[in-house]
């Protein structure tokens with residue numbers, strides 16, 4: 001049991017490391033957007049993906065999302081932040097289409 005818990009803790013740590021790297025996957029976009037007004041960065045992007053893991057304590061969902069052409073993102077597994085309320089309606093294994101803010105990878109709405 002201890003081993004299992006440790007293994008999943010390690011998995012989560014490596015996922016968050018991946019997530020940190022992935023803030024880089026928006027950076028080119030942000031550079032290109034310099035000079036545009038702030039409102040532009042608040043725009044939501046829609047993506048579809050499978051919920052792999054729900055961390056209800058942290059408000060983080062690990063989602064295997066399909067490519068997001070609007071952002072030039074390839075398909076990948078990554079964490080998204082979301083509200084407790086939104087998370088309450090989800091189960092691991094669900095496939096969802098959702099709107100998120102690319103600048104802070106927070107899910108704002110689930111379709």
Ligand SMILES: [Cu+2]
Nearest residue numbers: 022073076078
């Ligand atoms: Cu991603």
